[in-house]
Amino acid sequence: MEARLISDRQQWNDFVAASVCCNITQSYEWGQLAPHLGAEALYTGVVDDRGQLCAAMLVLVSRLPVLGTYFYAPRGPVIDDPSSPALGQLLDFVRQEARRRGAFMLKVEPSVPDGDESWLAALRRHGFRRTPYAMHIRHEWVLDIRPDEQTLLANMKEKWRYNIRLAARKGVSVRRGEGPADLDTFYRLYRITSERDHFFIHEKAHYEDVMRLYSEGDRAALFLAEYEGQAIAGLLALRFGRWSWYMYGASSNEHRNRMPNHLLQWTAIRWAKEHGCWYYNFRGIPDVLEEGQELWGVYIFKQGFGGYPLRFLETHDLAYKPLVYQAYRRLLDLKRWRDQQQRSRLQRQPQAQPAIGGERTAQAQRSADAHQAEAALPGASQQG
Numbered sequence: 001m002e003a004r005l006i007s008d009r010q011q012w013n014d015f016v017a018a019s020v021c022c023n024i025t026q027s028y029e030w031g032q033l034a035p036h037l038g039a040e041a042l043y044t045g046v047v048d049d050r051g052q053l054c055a056a057m058l059v060l061v062s063r064l065p066v067l068g069t070y071f072y073a074p075r076g077p078v079i080d081d082p083s084s085p086a087l088g089q090l091l092d093f094v095r096q097e098a099r100r101r102g103a104f105m106l107k108v109e110p111s112v113p114d115g116d117e118s119w120l121a122a123l124r125r126h127g128f129r130r131t132p133y134a135m136h137i138r139h140e141w142v143l144d145i146r147p148d149e150q151t152l153l154a155n156m157k158e159k160w161r162y163n164i165r166l167a168a169r170k171g172v173s174v175r176r177g178e179g180p181a182d183l184d185t186f187y188r189l190y191r192i193t194s195e196r197d198h199f200f201i202h203e204k205a206h207y208e209d210v211m212r213l214y215s216e217g218d219r220a221a222l223f224l225a226e227y228e229g230q231a232i233a234g235l236l237a238l239r240f241g242r243w244s245w246y247m248y249g250a251s252s253n254e255h256r257n258r259m260p261n262h263l264l265q266w267t268a269i270r271w272a273k274e275h276g277c278w279y280y281n282f283r284g285i286p287d288v289l290e291e292g293q294e295l296w297g298v299y300i301f302k303q304g305f306g307g308y309p310l311r312f313l314e315t316h317d318l319a320y321k322p323l324v325y326q327a328y329r330r331l332l333d334l335k336r337w338r339d340q341q342q343r344s345r346l347q348r349q350p351q352a353q354p355a356i357g358g359e360r361t362a363q364a365q366r367s368a369d370a371h372q373a374e375a376a377l378p379g380a381s382q383q384g
Helices: 009-018 028-032 085-101 117-125 149-155 158-169 179-197 204-214 260-274 296-303 322-347 362-372
Strands: 002-005 040-047 053-064 068-073 105-108 139-144 172-176 220-227 230-240 243-251 279-284 308-311 316-319
Touching: 002 085, 009 028, 009 040, 009 053, 009 230, 028 040, 028 053, 028 204, 040 085, 053 085, 068 085, 085 105, 105 322, 139 296, 149 260, 158 172, 158 260, 172 260, 179 204, 179 220, 179 230, 179 243, 204 220, 204 230, 220 260, 230 260, 243 260, 260 279, 316 322
Parallel strands: 068 105, 243 279
Antiparallel strands: 002 040, 040 053, 053 068, 105 316, 139 279, 139 308, 172 220, 220 230, 230 243
């Protein structure tokens, strides 16, 4: 076996898509989005004697003021058997790259369920330590879309089925977005949503690149909900391997009572199903499923479609420079304390109504997009 940088996009994607650790954030194209985050992508892998990949890890190389360079593997590494010697070879190779670049740590968040003892043992063996400071929200809502459409509808809450049909009765139609003009429309709605609810979004070029990079093989879908010829909501979904993901959603300030978001989600689910996907990932929900928790409104909306919660393995860090890493952890502890103080002040204020047809609260949307933005201090966007 040999560890090296991988440049063959098809080889990379074929391996990741077929793995039990498949995740869109380990696809080759995700690394090509790294410049929008001020990062560089390293495609590290281990090949066997036949030249076949047996382990892979997309590493984003970023830099922090004062602290310096750090490595982050979003939902990586990708390997079916973490006890395999290939994982050790992969991590040794990444360590060499870290030494060359002066990185002070590697942060990993494998795409495996929480409590996986084989992964926990492997990470301990290779020197990783658990950390409460995650980049990705650990808890997500997943719908198994292998049943037929009638069964999927029957498994939804009655009100959700009603709202899907209500949107059509109220004159809402959903069409596939095509070309720059439709992306402009979606981005205009997204800006309206972000301004209304005070959350971060990227420049339009980021979403243009998402559509461009994943357009091959129809792996990206933009849907627009319209009423009387006017776009009132939009959704962007991606698919990779057996999985699909609800990535971004937006709505105007008008006609939200026509329930366009329920119909948009159902349309995206059908699109993923038509392409042979087994799962539709609605993404983040609260870490603790109790009313009043951040992302609670998001959870209520998503769980109405049926499905189940999926909690991923906790974040693990591997310190290459212990003293710098300790300073980083102290800064995160301070950041968490300040966030908790701010959250306490916000909770004493009147609560805002859900922002997108019950789908997102302003606070939840800020949190979700902070994760997507890969906040400047890695781990700082972790929910308290």
